[in-house]
Amino acid sequence: MRCPTCRKEDPFPPWEGMLPLMGFELLTRAQQCTSCGELLIKASECRRTERLAAERIVARGIRSGREFTFVRKEAGLRANEVAEMFGVRKETVSRWERDEVPIPRTAAYALGALFEHPKLTRARLEAFVQP
Ligand SMILES: [Zn+2]
Numbered sequence: 001m002r003c004p005t006c007r008k009e010d011p012f013p014p015w016e017g018m019l020p021l022m023g024f025e026l027l028t029r030a031q032q033c034t035s036c037g038e039l040l041i042k043a044s045e046c047r048r049t050e051r052l053a054a055e056r057i058v059a060r061g062i063r064s065g066r067e068f069t070f071v072r073k074e075a076g077l078r079a080n081e082v083a084e085m086f087g088v089r090k091e092t093v094s095r096w097e098r099d100e101v102p103i104p105r106t107a108a109y110a111l112g113a114l115f116e117h118p119k120l121t122r123a124r125l126e127a128f129v130q131p
Contacts (some may be wrong), residue, residue, distance in 0.1 A: 006036040015039060022053040022070055050074060058112035065099040068111060072097075075115040085125040086110060 001010050012031035019028040019039075026049045030039040054074035057067050072082055079097070083090040086107055096103040113121040 001040070003033040003036060003038055003040070005038040006033060008033055008035040012040055019049070021049055022057060022067065024053050024056050026052055054115060058115050062103065062108035062111060065097040065103065068103055068108065069097045071111055071115050075111070075118060077114065082111065082114075085114070085122065087128070 001012070002008065003012070012033055015030045015032035017028065017030075018025040020026075028041065028049050029045055030041040032039055050070075051074060054071050057071055062068050062071055072079065079093045080090045083093045086093075088107075092101075095101045096107065110121070110125065114125075
């Protein structure tokens, strides 16, 4: 492996510390380039810390469009899927995500539920549109 910043070769000693993500300081494991100090973070570790950040946001309550988008993507949902499940137009979700209109607390809560309990929440939301 080469450092993407300075092109130095291995080895890169392990590094562990707090890194900011979505307003949270999260314990992150990486390797550090001894030449330029660049932190090299594995994709799996990025996914782990992103999941953790989303969990923290949901626990505290989704409060901004940026957080809504982040949690939606962590839940593996497209904006149009969320719109359909919540009974709103796709444009409405876009407006929430751009902070053009306030996100209804019920929508923020429902997205958190979709993140934490995807199958159960999806089934319950879809039950509203069953004949
Ligand atoms: Zn380097």
